Amino acid sequence: MAEWVCFIVGTLFLLTGLVIFAIELYGAYRYDYVLNRMHMAAFGDTFGIGVSLLGLMIINGFHFSTLKMALIIIFLWCASPVSSHLIARLEAATNENLETHMEVEKK
Amino acid sequence: MSRKKTEQEYRKTFAFRFFRWLNAEEDRYLDKVEMHPQEPYVETEEDIRRRQREKNALLNKLYGRKKSKSVRYLELFYKGACIVFCGILIYLLLLTVSYLPPIGVADRPVNNEVSRRYIEEGLDETGAVNIVSGMILDYRAFDTLGESHVLFVATVTVLILLRADHKKKERSSAGEEMAYSLEEAEINDRNYEPKNDAILQMAACILVPIIIIFGIYVILNGHLGPGGGFSGGAIIGAGLILYLNAFGFQKTQRFFTEKTYKWVSFGSLSFYCIAKSYSFYTGANHLENIIPKGTPGAILSSGLILPLNIAVGLVVACTMYAFYVMFRKGGF
Numbered sequence: 001m002a003e004w005v006c007f008i009v010g011t012l013f014l015l016t017g018l019v020i021f022a023i024e025l026y027g028a029y030r031y032d033y034v035l036n037r038m039h040m041a042a043f044g045d046t047f048g049i050g051v052s053l054l055g056l057m058i059i060n061g062f063h064f065s066t067l068k069m070a071l072i073i074i075f076l077w078c079a080s081p082v083s084s085h086l087i088a089r090l091e092a093a094t095n096e097n098l099e100t101h102m103e104v105e106k107k
Numbered sequence: 108m109s110r111k112k113t114e115q116e117y118r119k120t121f122a123f124r125f126f127r128w129l130n131a132e133e134d135r136y137l138d139k140v141e142m143h144p145q146e147p148y149v150e151t152e153e154d155i156r157r158r159q160r161e162k163n164a165l166l167n168k169l170y171g172r173k174k175s176k177s178v179r180y181l182e183l184f185y186k187g188a189c190i191v192f193c194g195i196l197i198y199l200l201l202l203t204v205s206y207l208p209p210i211g212v213a214d215r216p217v218n219n220e221v222s223r224r225y226i227e228e229g230l231d232e233t234g235a236v237n238i239v240s241g242m243i244l245d246y247r248a249f250d251t252l253g254e255s256h257v258l259f260v261a262t263v264t265v266l267i268l269l270r271a272d273h274k275k276k277e278r279s280s281a282g283e284e285m286a287y288s289l290e291e292a293e294i295n296d297r298n299y300e301p302k303n304d305a306i307l308q309m310a311a312c313i314l315v316p317i318i319i320i321f322g323i324y325v326i327l328n329g330h331l332g333p334g335g336g337f338s339g340g341a342i343i344g345a346g347l348i349l350y351l352n353a354f355g356f357q358k359t360q361r362f363f364t365e366k367t368y369k370w371v372s373f374g375s376l377s378f379y380c381i382a383k384s385y386s387f388y389t390g391a392n393h394l395e396n397i398i399p400k401g402t403p404g405a406i407l408s409s410g411l412i413l414p415l416n417i418a419v420g421l422v423v424a425c426t427m428y429a430f431y432v433m434f435r436k437g438g439f
Contacts, residue, residue: 075314082310089304 006058013055020048033101038087045080049073234400234409235330244412248383255379255419258426259372265430271437311353318346326420330409336416340423347428356436365439368425375418382411
């Protein structure tokens, strides 16, 4: 019984992750501006992968590979927002017409 | 006693005219030929158009930009020949595929005595639990040596092509730290990139040690499980590149310079050469190999495979880092 509960909960998490990935893909092609697209990509990279791997961990049970998946989640949560931050920073530094896309706070 | 000619008589002689011509004292055409000063060159619209028309006509004639009949036929023939050739190639390849043995049959030619030997006796002969490691670093170590040298040669080629030699500026005063002025830095800003980013530096502080430790783990466990020198070296190289991105060249130059690259690569490759020469020599002459195999599964086992993995890993890590540095700045 407990195995079935684990399996169903894990599958639900996995399906949620898949839906999030679909939203990410749609958003990455739906928007034109780089910051919007970057937001969508980072959304999938952190939330989507986190939820998917959480589902896999629940299905897998307590095991050594579960720990590895947790490490993957931590690694991606460290790495992906930083790379998005760098892209955003590069865009803000190089784009001269930033005001046409958003409000820019004057310092 | 020579008779001296008067000026008027002398002017009529050949010698006078010859020396005048020799010294270019006289312009023979001045005041004799009708002369006009050159008008400034003014090109009318008509002239420009004519010139372009002539140029186009010449180009068309030379390069066939406006295609003549024979060229058009040739192109048609070329396209047709392409299609026919591709069709023949596809037919031949499909014909070859139809002769291939079906997948999953036990007596395929792939399942010959070579792979059987690797699988059955590899553990005894090499001492490596990971058969792939045993294969590439023991049975086929010569091949892996070539691959490592290919990496080294590729780095040398990139160095030849992309190296940008910065002129070493004479530092006039001891207190002057910056060798480049601000304007030069503005033009050549790759000397100073990346601009220090606190978030990236924090992430790098956390991630770089983990990445490098993981790479070392992969290298050291190459004979026990999946991994080995190539993959572990790539991981370490990625960690080094992340560190470089976060903290800039001034920090990495403290431990990784051109000299480091040179000696690490040279040391690894020559160690590989010498170690494998020894084992080939003893093997070919039926001498006893003094390197112990150890117990399979222990970290210090499988003879030469562990040190060779380390050598290959060092070469790969250095190569990745050197490639990145070369494409980014053109020097270490």
